[in-house]
Amino acid sequence: MSDPEKLVFMVLHGPGHPEHATIPFVMACAALASDVQVVMGFQADGVELVRTGIAETIEAPGFPPLKKLLDDYRELGGTLLVCGPCLNSRGLKAPGDLVAGAEVVAAGRFVAEITSATNSLVY
Amino acid sequence: MTATMTELETMTAAKVVDARGAACPGPLLEAKKGMGTVSVGSVIEIWSTDPVTKTDIGAWSTKVGHEFLGVLEADGYDRVFVRRQK
Numbered sequence: 001m002s003d004p005e006k007l008v009f010m011v012l013h014g015p016g017h018p019e020h021a022t023i024p025f026v027m028a029c030a031a032l033a034s035d036v037q038v039v040m041g042f043q044a045d046g047v048e049l050v051r052t053g054i055a056e057t058i059e060a061p062g063f064p065p066l067k068k069l070l071d072d073y074r075e076l077g078g079t080l081l082v083c084g085p086c087l088n089s090r091g092l093k094a095p096g097d098l099v100a101g102a103e104v105v106a107a108g109r110f111v112a113e114i115t116s117a118t119n120s121l122v123y
Numbered sequence: 124m125t126a127t128m129t130e131l132e133t134m135t136a137a138k139v140v141d142a143r144g145a146a147c148p149g150p151l152l153e154a155k156k157g158m159g160t161v162s163v164g165s166v167i168e169i170w171s172t173d174p175v176t177k178t179d180i181g182a183w184s185t186k187v188g189h190e191f192l193g194v195l196e197a198d199g200y201d202r203v204f205v206r207r208q209k
Binding site for chain 1: 146148151154
């Protein structure tokens with residue numbers, strides 16, 4: 001039996017770019033609904049998207065609110081990985097500053113997820 | 124598409140998913156949820172005002188192994204029919 005398909009979405013844009021912030025969640029939810037495993041990785045300004053209360057403030061025209069997509073993503077079983085050094089440089093602390101389900105990792109974990117994926121996309 | 128217009132017009136779905144007003148990927152996620160509520164062999168019908176839903180659901184059906192039956196145009200929305208295959 002072959003390994004299940006897996007996609008990794010690396011998200012580098014934050015609240016200042018609502019469309020760039022939203023589209024990876026759209027894609028990730030669609031992938032999960034298509035029986036594809038998904039990991040979302042947040043680096044640079046992307047870590048702001050998984051700060052408590054931030055998703056509630058983002059709604060790109062033509063797309064569902066980011067909070068709805070985040071809730072759908074977690075309900076469908078997606079994984080949220082957050083860059084530890086990126087949090088540190090912004091003075092953010094885990095778990096208190098992050099949404100439920102967000103896991104703080106470093107480069108080695110990202111490399112492991114990307115090299116084991118069917119494909120990786122960077123937003 | 125595997126059903127004729129006449130067949131679609133007389134088809135009774137086991138579940139109707141009303142995703143009208145929802146933006147992508149809303150209709151797809153609602154279809155996924157709806158499919159989980161019916162038995163294998165049953166048909167679900169997704170209502171959507173998003174014009175790309177019909178092609179999106181078609182691609183999704185092929186990807187996950189369900190049978191895309193076709194689309195009927197209603198008053199301001201599409202009625203998309205899919206049969207659960209697994």
